[in-house]
Amino acid sequence: MTPEEIMKAVLFFLTVAGAGWGIWWKIDSRVKEGEKATEGRIKVAEERASKVAEDLASFKLRAAETYATKAGMEAQTAQIMRAIEGVGSRIDAISERLDRVFEQRTSRSTRT
Numbered sequence: 188m189t190p191e192e193i194m195k196a197v198l199f200f201l202t203v204a205g206a207g208w209g210i211w212w213k214i215d216s217r218v219k220e221g222e223k224a225t226e227g228r229i230k231v232a233e234e235r236a237s238k239v240a241e242d243l244a245s246f247k248l249r250a251a252e253t254y255a256t257k258a259g260m261e262a263q264t265a266q267i268m269r270a271i272e273g274v275g276s277r278i279d280a281i282s283e284r285l286d287r288v289f290e291q292r293t294s295r296s297t298r299t
Contacts, residue, residue, distance in 0.1 A: 188196075255263075
């Protein structure tokens with residue numbers, strides 16, 4: 188090979204390498220821009236996630252303070268059942284009184 192041919196070959200490889208390096212440089216700059224944008228989005232997502240975690244914790248606390256427990260429901264059910272039994276016994280007493288009233292009226296009408 189002559190020196191001119193060697194120089195042409197070297198220049199060709201340098202041109203190809205330069206073009207490759209230029210393409211790589213553009214790709215790398217785009218990747219860095221994407222990383223910066225992604226970092227901002229990640230920070231926003233982390234802030235939202237921490238806010239949601241705080242809201243969930245406060246809701247759990249409020250639910251634990253507000254809503255009825257199983258023992259509380261059993262106590263309330265027992266009180267309601269006692270009240271219903273009391274009403275039932277009063278109704279039974281009223282029906283007995285009414286029976287007595289009707290018995291007295293029928294006994295009077297048979298006497299006359």
